[in-house]
Amino acid sequence: MATISDVAAMAGVSTATVSRALNGKSTVDPELVARVLAAAKELGYQPNGPARNLRRQEAAVLALIISDVENPFFTAIARGVEDVAHTVGYSVVLCNADENADKERRYVDVAIQERVAGVIMSPTPDVRNADLLINRNTPLVAVDRPLPDRLVDTVLVDTRLAARQATEHLLAKGYTRIGCVTGPSGVRTADDRLSGYRDALRAAGVRTSPRLVRRTEFRAAGARKAAAELLAHSSPDALLVANSAMATGVLAALGEAGRRPGREVGVVAFDDVAWAELIDPPLTVVAQPAYEMGTVAAQLLLARIADNGRAATTTTLAARLIERGSSHRG
Amino acid sequence: MATISDVAAMAGVSTATVSRALNGKSTVDPELVARVLAAAKELGYQPNGPARNLRRQEAAVLALIISDVENPFFTAIARGVEDVAHTVGYSVVLCNADENADKERRYVDVAIQERVAGVIMSPTPDVRNADLLINRNTPLVAVDRPLPDRLVDTVLVDTRLAARQATEHLLAKGYTRIGCVTGPSGVRTADDRLSGYRDALRAAGVRTSPRLVRRTEFRAAGARKAAAELLAHSSPDALLVANSAMATGVLAALGEAGRRPGREVGVVAFDDVAWAELIDPPLTVVAQPAYEMGTVAAQLLLARIADNGRAATTTTLAARLIERGSSHRG
């Protein structure tokens, strides 16, 4: 593979000049620039990234560690991050931690070892992984979930409020025994959605009952089982569901139990997905601004890379309830 | 940040010994290994990836360049690749080319510059990007789409046959004016699905008509418009749809036109998705073995990294038609 020396030799200049010409750094004689460019093209020269990064002590790469690559919410964040990063010449590598602290640790190690310029992550409850980055002063932005007691730029959705509003909506529609299917304890979004649900019930003077709450991983299978149990034992007349994958499980369980969404059991789920309008009745959802979360997170990260001394900020975006048939009795 | 020299100093050995101890290479006195490990831990030592990769001339990283990070088909492939790669100590970075040759080029450049050990890609029609890798002898596996006339390991689905079978299924169910909504010309999977559709019609002695075919990008919006046009002008009684995102668009168009899937317009779409069973009637799909494609591709890539001289192979996996209500008139 051609190196900078090969280019230098072919162009009849020193490697230093090649480097300067290729990076447009200090001023180089236009004629030499032309010769260097020609030689580089002729040789199909691609700079050696590891060598460059070793010397520069930094790579123009951002790592994005997400919780689940199969969750459209996180892939939408990924797009937002990419779109911003690319405009300023950074590449983004996507790492799928899979809601698993070990995998997350693995990717944090990779990010550190490869000396990426910065990291955006939706952290697992195991804060030690993020601490690894924090302790090294690696620019870091937390997205979707906060890092408790850590001074880190953070981009969140006011998910507790959103859950409260969703629950209030169900109450307003006349549902009275509202259940909640949420994610694992310790995952902040799961906890907040449950809290918001309880906020609404309490404010309305409705007794909350642990029998109407189920926690499971953020996936279809667990939610299906949870919903089946709720339906069998606790006769809810509505369910608040913490994400779209879980919603598929809950809707499947309703179908199996012969209970029609909306009319018989009201349903509101987090995350607006393309199929929400295709089912009958259409699914009422809490739409989170995922793409925007990604762009904001990327901008914060770039700002921090430029100035690691700046104060940490928390940006909280609002979610939006989209009312559809699954939360209407009529 | 601690370097190997710091560890060496603290352990009272040379950097060479630290390197050997940490990599478990040649035999090192167990007591020294212990001292090195202790020092490394104490200092929070993480090897400098660029330096290591520069020296080794290779990184234990695979690049996976996919066409659309928001398409569940590709994210399932990603999981398959990751699961295999991780078992042998490779990390996977996911790159989203977004069906865009320029972005693909960008990520190919990154992969080359970072000297990744190998690349798996679902190539855009612009073969020049893959040629960049081929010309440098970078281990490469094409997945989902072949690279015409290139001797490259390839993992495909027999999508033409699958499309034919899906169309034959529709014919068998009594549909006669079957339309096809497929992806952009030049994208092999899009072309093959159209070819399979035509194969079935011809074999059945049904005249094929360009008026029943629409091509658009592999996304919901284009497919929605395409389906609306077909419904308005060509009165199809069934549609073969080339992926799940497009299916959401087609189903939306059917809803707008007040045409019920199955009874009025038969629908078969590529890719089994969680919501396929939730809609009414449930969606008949062609299930592709995406996860397995990922595992096979990763295994092929690892084999090629180990021995770049081996002959290129093509693995073709079968898809499976899952019959549901959207292709039944009853």
Add this chain to the structure above:
DNA sequence: TTGTAAGCGTTATCAA
């Protein structure tokens, strides 16, 4: 078994 030292390909400093 351990240490010394060269070198991977860049970039940046310093002279010229």
Add this chain to the structure above:
DNA sequence: TTGATAACGCTTACAA
């Protein structure tokens, strides 16, 4: 403006 040269941190002959 250009070139020689010294790092960057690691691995690996080669020597001891």
